[in-house]
Amino acid sequence: MSMLKIENLHVRAGDKQVLTGLSLEVAAGEVHAIMGPNGSGKSTLVQVLAGREGYEVTAGSVSYNGRDLLALPPEERAREGVFLAFQYPVEIPGVNNVYLLKAGLNAVRKHRGLAEFDAFEFLTLVREKMKLMHMDDSFLNRGVNEGFSGGEKKRNEILQMAVLEPSLALLDETDSGLDIDALRVVANGVNSLRRPDRAIVMVTHYQRLLDYIQPDRVHVLSGGRILKSGDKSLALELEKRGYDWVRQEAAVA
């Protein structure tokens, strides 16, 4: 059974119909890449899955581990194991990075019937995960994303993922704005989090990321629907030929 099953999803943002019948299935252990031109609805898809307000689902359904995902408020989704790595991580001045992370982790643990971590247990865990992301202790006591560089923000997102251990991770253009060294660190972090019981859906513009994180499936999203799916060779083809041929092919079909 698929962990995530999206069927015929229609989503409107304001007056605009952004998703127009999107279907997608993702099984545990798989990594899926979603590519597509600007404005095709990639970010909308992951935002809707994470529960962001401001979108109206006009038709279709999303089931996650057999449950109706859209019926859950965003914090419940997070506690059930859905995680969104933001394209533009938000700054929250005055709130310690470590404080937010501990509150999140303990909310998730509580939901799973586990004992909440005390400060010591938490710091031990987070320090171990920080090594993975090449982050030093100063990150902990800075404000959430406050004054972080683009690369630091993205690394911080993957650190949160490593700490929260989601079963479904949605990565929204995690590669954008990264130089090649930062990209490698982030990609290594994501790769180390691949597990048989975890699914990863990543939205990206560039095939470059897929050199580092090898996807099981690649989908082309355009005009609010998935027009074509394939294995990682599809990404290479897109890199060479652009998106127009996919659209033309779909129009003929």
Added chain:
Amino acid sequence: MSSNPRDESLEALVGQKYRHGFVTDIEADTVPPGLNEDVIRLISHKKGEPQFMLDWRLKAYRHWLTMREPHWAHLRIAPLDYQAISYYSAPKAREDGPKSLDEVDPKLLETYDKLGIPLHERARLAGVAVDAVFDSVSVATTFKERLGKAGVIFCSFSEAVQKHPELVEKYLGTVVPYTDNYFATLNSAVFTDGSFVFVPKGVRCPMELSTYFRINAAKTGQFERTLIVAEEGAYVSYLEGCTAPMRDENQLHAAVVELVALDDATIKYSTVQNWYPGDKEGKGGIYNFVTKRGACRGKRSKISWTQVETGSAITWKYPSCILTGDNSIGEFYSVAVANNYQQADTGTKMIHIGRNTRSTIVSKGISAGHGQNSYRGLVKVLPSAINARNHTQCDSLLMGDLCGAHTFPYMEVRTPTASVEHEATTSKIGDDQLFYCLSRGISEEDAVNMIVNGFCKAVFKELPMEFAVEAQNLLAVSLEGSVG
């Protein structure tokens, strides 16, 4: 009536919002409403005051009659009927008054216990001395003996007038003259009690001092006066807290606070103001019209104001510093909340007179519901204030679409050697920030508290530790349900 259990728990939550809204049923000695010279003579007589006090009160009253209620603030104020207010209300006590806590009416002790301020010194582990003011009079002051040994005088204002009239006469009205402004002048005429602190030369006050103001009686005004004097090299940290019962009519609170710091003295004055703010529709609540001013008279003296203003229907106050002494320092750290129909017009005045004087202003305004929050501040640098420096940081946080934030900074700089900086930001409690926290599994309520506390961090860290925790909790209660 709702039978849905979820609704009932919601109602319980809403009803619980202002936790200090109860009334103490106690027999009171209350003067009939109205204001004239006889009432002032009566107040002065009841307190057994020396002639100079009565004369001062009457001068203030006669001056007040020539003044008009000011309306320049960014506030909507229902007209006040000064003849409908009772200017004196005291819990009835034995003729000679309580000599120790054991003689204080148990009902009063119970009231303060309920408010979380146990007056029994034994109950207090941390060393904080409390002066408790109930309506018009001080009912108890704790730790007097220990403070006395250090040479610190900490007592009710009435007691100070009796026991230390020379100090009162020397300093009263020297920072806020009786002619100062409409409400300060009214206070000068009718003030009934308050706190008095005197820290002699070279003494570091061995514990935090605090005053707890409680309005209980209906249709009364509370007019207290606080005077704190720190002599050369002295240090004192003082905190005031305030609550009142929930009532439909507005009640006036017009206090005056005067601080005097001599050479090398430091006064740290913190306020956690939680007067009843009115109900969700804006009915009732306290009008908090207060004049607070500190004089840094001595060289290298320092006065620091920290305020957390969560209560009152209307807050109108500008704790200020007059920096006369060379190298003196003035600071103002403020968090002001306006939720529902609350209005706040608050800020500070920093008057630079001495050389190398420095001032810092950090103001954090939070507006929610239909709340209107204004920062109003004056930085004035006189020609004598060579090399004066000021830094002002004003941040506003908006929650929802119906509230407002306003900033009115005034600057008058009359020496080219001065440096004055002003930074201001306005942000909306972001849907983005909120969603970010939710997407990490954090509940909406915790997320809002986290974001707001982060916003206020620069001010909270100025509060004494235990009060910082209280302030955070208070903020959480004040903003409950204001998002979503």
